[in-house]
Amino acid sequence: MAIALPKPIADYFAADAAKDADGVARCFSDEAIVRDEGHAYSGRDAIRQWKTASSQKYSYTVEPVAIAMEGDRTVVTGHVAGDFPGSPVDLRYGFTLDGGKIAGLEIVA
Incomplete structure (x- = not known):
């Protein structure tokens, strides 16, 4: 079952796909x-x-399999599968939104 994502987050996952x-x-x-x-990318x-x-x-x-609000962050759990070590894995994508754009994203296991 598809989950409803805010537009900037849906756009992010569509572009990534x-x-x-x-x-x-x-x-x-x-x-x-x-x-x-373990790295930060700015801009x-x-x-x-x-x-x-x-x-x-x-x-x-x-x-994307789940969505929740944690304070000012929208946290999307994504089931990630591919040719990387440890696949498949569920990752947490913590998005901070601002004015219809993503202002921050933290991806953690």
């Missing part, structure tokens, strides 16, 4: 920060480079 790093970057505000695998250019590198490194799919 299409392996569209530019589309992913457009989902974020100019000063957004992404935290993933759209760094986010575009992060997404390009991660999409080239592994082949994967993400299926």
Whole structure:
């Protein structure tokens, strides 16, 4: 069963599924920060480079399976499967939204 996601988050997952790093970057505000695998990526250019590198490194799919609010963050649990060590895994995507854009994203296991 599909879950209803706020538009910026739905757009993020759609662009990620299409392996569209530019589309992913457009989902974020100019000063957004992404935290993933112990690294932080600040700004759209760094986010575009992060997404390009991660999409080239592994082949994967993400299926959002749950959504919850935790304070000011929208947390989406995504079932991630692919050719990476430990696949499949459920990851938590913690989104902070601002003005119709993603201002922050933290991805954790």
